[in-house]
Amino acid sequence: MASAKEFIERVDAVDGVAGCLLVTSEGGLLGQSVDNPDRYSALMLVCQGPLETVMANSGVDYCSHYSFYAEDGNNFHVFPIGKFIVGVVQQPFSATEVMLGQIQKLVRKVGSH
Amino acid sequence: MVHLIDGLKVIPGVMGACICHPQDGVQASNLPAIFKVERLETIGRQLIKMISAGRMSLNGVSDLLLRFEESMVVARELKGGGVVFALCDSSCHRQMLQMPLSLVVDGYAAAVAGSEKSPAVAAVVDAPEAVVPAAANISVDELIEGLQEELAPLVGPMAGMIVEDSVEVWEAGGRNVARIDALVDLICQEIGDDDKADAFRLATEVLIADLKKG
Numbered sequence: 001m002a003s004a005k006e007f008i009e010r011v012d013a014v015d016g017v018a019g020c021l022l023v024t025s026e027g028g029l030l031g032q033s034v035d036n037p038d039r040y041s042a043l044m045l046v047c048q049g050p051l052e053t054v055m056a057n058s059g060v061d062y063c064s065h066y067s068f069y070a071e072d073g074n075n076f077h078v079f080p081i082g083k084f085i086v087g088v089v090q091q092p093f094s095a096t097e098v099m100l101g102q103i104q105k106l107v108r109k110v111g112s113h
Numbered sequence: 114m115v116h117l118i119d120g121l122k123v124i125p126g127v128m129g130a131c132i133c134h135p136q137d138g139v140q141a142s143n144l145p146a147i148f149k150v151e152r153l154e155t156i157g158r159q160l161i162k163m164i165s166a167g168r169m170s171l172n173g174v175s176d177l178l179l180r181f182e183e184s185m186v187v188a189r190e191l192k193g194g195g196v197v198f199a200l201c202d203s204s205c206h207r208q209m210l211q212m213p214l215s216l217v218v219d220g221y222a223a224a225v226a227g228s229e230k231s232p233a234v235a236a237v238v239d240a241p242e243a244v245v246p247a248a249a250n251i252s253v254d255e256l257i258e259g260l261q262e263e264l265a266p267l268v269g270p271m272a273g274m275i276v277e278d279s280v281e282v283w284e285a286g287g288r289n290v291a292r293i294d295a296l297v298d299l300i301c302q303e304i305g306d307d308d309k310a311d312a313f314r315l316a317t318e319v320l321i322a323d324l325k326k327g
Binding site for chain 1: 175180186
């Protein structure tokens with residue numbers, strides 16, 4: 001994986017991203033550009049087990065991402081990449097699908113190294 | 114109840130939907146038969162946990178979306194802690210589900226409020242209030258804390274949530290030392306793993322015996 005700082009900068013540069021964080025699956029914070037990263041990283045870690053259980057019972061073995069959609073537009077998207085997890089805070093009412101597509105490309109590129 | 118989710122299934126790309134309650138399990142489903150009830154209950158309960166965690170950490174969470182390679186799940190919380198979720202293929206857009214999901218939420222709330230009360234809600238509403246001596250509450254609080262400490266090494270960070278959810282259900286029947294075994298049973302159900310549940314029962318035996326003596 002590229003350096004955490006470089007990765008964070010690249011994700012932040014995507015249109016619609018308000019901030020992001022990169023954590024290990026054990027909870028170690030590798031880099032962030034959000035306020036209160038602990039709040040987000042705790043959520044990402046807590047959701048890991050339930051996500052795996054849902055996947056196992058749905059017959060799938062790959063999760064591109066999962067998203068919490070908020071009424072005020074402050075959506076939060078999580079991308080599991082092997083031993084790492086990327087969390088992305090979205091700018092309210094920005095174009096979600098375009099942003100997710102660009103982040104997905106970045107995640108695939110970085111995750112394959 | 115299944116009529117509530119019929120509107121979801123007609124949307125292009127939607128394989129079917131399910132309504133699941135944390136205590137009652139699956140209340141309605143029009144998903145293909147390959148999705149057994151036990152499997153749907155497990156999925157529903159995990160989605161409830163994820164939405165609950167999201168609600169605690171973020172403001173105003175309404176929907177949860179899980180995107181897999183060729184499919185996705187869209188879930189929304191229902192009144193009383195349940196969830197409705199739709200299983201869709203990857204061509205489906207979340208926006209197309211907004212209105213039908215809102216209709217399910219409204220319809221479910223009306224059903225719960227009306228004569229179609231779900232058993233869990235009825236149980237909570239009809240449960241007699243137990244008269245518990247004030248002194249016993251302190252011991253119960255200590256025990257609940259102890260249960261969470263014993264559970265944490267077995268299930269990790271979900272321990273707090275499991276205990277909290279179980280206590281909420283348990284308290285509806287009365288916060289009474291005599292019913293403490295029922296609380297342990299509820300937690301074991303939530304653990305969902307027989308070996309871990311046995312280990313939890315074993316680990317809490319001394320704790321519960323001490324409480325009962327006191």
